[in-house]
Amino acid sequence: MATSAPTAGAAAPELSAQQPRSLWADAMHRLLRNRAAVAGVCVVLIYILIALFAPLLAPKNPVEQTARNSLRPPVWVTDNPNRMPNPANLLGTDSNGRDILSRLIFGTRVSLIVGVVPQLIILGLGVTVGLVSGFNGGWIDNLLMRITEIVAAFPDLLFIITLTVAFRDTLFGKALGGLLLIFTALAAVSWTGMARLVRGQVLSLKEKEFVEAARALGIPTGQILARHILPNTMAPIIVSVSFSIPGLIISEAILTFLGVGMRPSVDLANPLPTSLGQMMQEGFSNLSSGPWMLLFPVAMISSLVLAFTFVGDGLRDALDPRDREG
């Protein structure tokens, strides 16, 4: 964190042992005491490692198709004599004979990226609109908030689907297997919550004495915003970000399930060959051959989403001490 002060342990020893901790050190302390949140952080870290080292971890190439090796069940499912597992494919194969375990490992990449990249756009847009709107007030505020309200009134999923269908066949829509378009579309409807949150914070902060003091000292507006107001909105922004990541991950899965998200890839060297959403779609359309093709990606996404939720809950409790009880 940009504003984190030295913690009690690192402080000079001649100061009293009761040296006050900064907000961030205090929050960190509370977060580490929350077992669910620590477990969530661990799960997220494991997923990040899986995504980073996917080529090393995956036993097979995730897009390589093997003839006469399709729709194999996981190795422990041996009750159907017509469809026996192949010991080489630990979690079985899909309808094209591709190794499910390898696809799962590579699929986590897209889920993590889709949780992060649109988030950056949302942050940029939402924080800017919120800051400008809240700090300026007047007609600018009115106009920006009306726009925000209209965008928020859209049924987001329907709008995202319309957007992705409209731009699907353009150069932009084909970039990164359609991922770039998904990022943009997701961000285009999701920034409104962030804008409202930041505006609300700024509205109350700008009446505070320290902002008034800064203004009286003749500090330019931009500097007041960047140095005095923005750092004080960090806590709610971080909480809101950690809660919106699971939503983005699920949205990608929904879009891909509906057939307007990521495109299937046959490129053996593609670093982002598939997504968990795509695996769900394939699993769902092959449901009659066995539930595991759907079950595995569902389990992966569930654990990832739950982990982020626990981290979010922990962060909220840690950064907003008012909520600590109950």
Place this chain on the structure above:
Amino acid sequence: MTAYIIRRILWQIPVLLTVGLMTFGIAKITPGSPFDTDPNHRQLAPAVEKIMRQKFGMDLPFWHQFTRYMFFDLVGNPKTGAQEFQWGAIGGNFGPTYTSRGSRTVQQELFGDRSGKPSRFYYSARLGLQALLFAVIFGIPMGVLAALKQNSWIDYSILFVSTLFASLSNLIVGFLLVIIFAVSLNWFTVIPDWSDAIQPWILPTLALGAVQLGFITRLTRSSVLEVKRQDYIRTAQSKGLATQVVIWRHMLKNALLPVVTILGPAAAGLITGTLYIEIIFQVPGMGSLLIEAIGKRDYSMITAGALIFVFFLGVANLIVDIAYGVIDPRISYK
């Protein structure tokens, strides 16, 4: 209060206009025509396509197409050649669908013709209402129970289940229900039989309502906990009132107020949720029709769907606002 309601209703007009303009605009700039996107369909001869384009007014400038769609226009009658007045979306006429090559209108597809078959809208509306009822009927008692038994195993298990539902999204819950009850246990058929009045509705209702159930449970719980700590509860208890009276008269009456506010966002979640829940459970409702329409670039259907969704969202939010003002006299609308 009346002024507030009127202002809220008036505010819906620019919202609906913008939503209509954006959806209509996006649909129009999409490359490809609605007559060449379905490879399974017989392709149109160029001469026929020219007639179709004329029939749908696709040769008109964009603003004219949009105003014809949204408001009204004078349209030439192909038989008599006379100019006739025709309402647009504000008069409930969303125009002919492209998929049907103009033989059926959007409102016939969505709200049914006079054939007596249940309409697309009926399926979606019934599914949404059932899911909402399910979430409220189970969510509120579960939240109250968890709060009254705070920090017991009952509280923890309810909290765990509701957190699970609230964060997993109905897509995942839907898949899990299909895997458990339809594929593994075989209690339900994967391909539903809609002539049955109850059986095919169970799984989609549970899946669609699960997320709202989680939110309502969590909100009820924290709201009851908040009220439990208030001075007036302690006063009531120290007066020696029976526990039941304190819980019902003093606690719940105040604790359930904030729960009403979640019904607005809940309606939004239910409405967008129908888009994929209907696909998973093969419900012949508006959601699955819209997904189909988007794939086929059926402009009039896409725009109609967005307008209808936004309209119902606005209505739901307005009802919630008014209900909140009625049950909580402390709220004043300016």
